[in-house]
Amino acid sequence: MNVRFVIEVNKTPQTVFRVSEQKSGDLNLHITSGGRDYAATTLYDLVAVNDDSVFENCDKHISVHTSPNSLSVNVVKRTQEFVDRVVDSCQVTTGIKQDNLFVPVLFRVCGDLSRSRYALDESCKDQLVTLGQYDPRQGQLRFMAVCSRRGTSFPKDKEHPSNLLEFQFSNFTLTVLWSYFNKPSHAHAIDFFLGTKKESGPKGTTH
Numbered sequence: 001m002n003v004r005f006v007i008e009v010n011k012t013p014q015t016v017f018r019v020s021e022q023k024s025g026d027l028n029l030h031i032t033s034g035g036r037d038y039a040a041t042t043l044y045d046l047v048a049v050n051d052d053s054v055f056e057n058c059d060k061h062i063s064v065h066t067s068p069n070s071l072s073v074n075v076v077k078r079t080q081e082f083v084d085r086v087v088d089s090c091q092v093t094t095g096i097k098q099d100n101l102f103v104p105v106l107f108r109v110c111g112d113l114s115r116s117r118y119a120l121d122e123s124c125k126d127q128l129v130t131l132g133q134y135d136p137r138q139g140q141l142r143f144m145a146v147c148s149r150r151g152t153s154f155p156k157d158k159e160h161p162s163n164l165l166e167f168q169f170s171n172f173t174l175t176v177l178w179s180y181f182n183k184p185s186h187a188h189a190i191d192f193f194l195g196t197k198k199e200s201g202p203k204g205t206t207h
Helices: 043-048
Strands: 002-009 012-021 027-030 056-064 074-082 086-093 103-109 127-133 140-149 163-168 172-181 190-197 201-206
Touching: 012 127, 012 140, 056 103, 074 103, 074 190, 127 163
Parallel strands: 002 127, 086 190
Antiparallel strands: 002 012, 012 027, 027 056, 056 074, 074 086, 103 140, 103 190, 140 172, 163 172, 190 201
């Protein structure tokens, strides 16, 4: 099963991200191909960068694994494929199987989604799920994808409503929460991925 989350820009659906369910039940999350990457130690440096030469060509995806050999743990893995190397980061979590909670898979401040790399191919046969519409010249799209057990829905707060959409896969529920910020979109996106290390515990990273 392939599901593509889209948003309308100038009345045209553009890709936000795509989820591909594997035969194993694992989920693969992709943005689009042809991306580039730049890492920084502070949020300011991520937002303020204006030197195009610091970006490297990079395709990346995030995989959520069923991890059948464990009764309590799932692995969420980010794979970055550069021209000369592959860099992997992992989040090892008991949040889905053992604790029946919600595990953050990706938080993304989207860049300008009107760019051609986000356009849908004419041959696209994915199931399309829309997040609405926006104008990148006036707003920013921000979203978080979280994963839980199949059938476990993210709680809704009547006093603090938010844009929320869930999709059921064979083993997981993927929930997308999104909002708009009233400032023009940056040319580049900003991604946050939660990684874990045995010696230091949970660790947040920015990319």
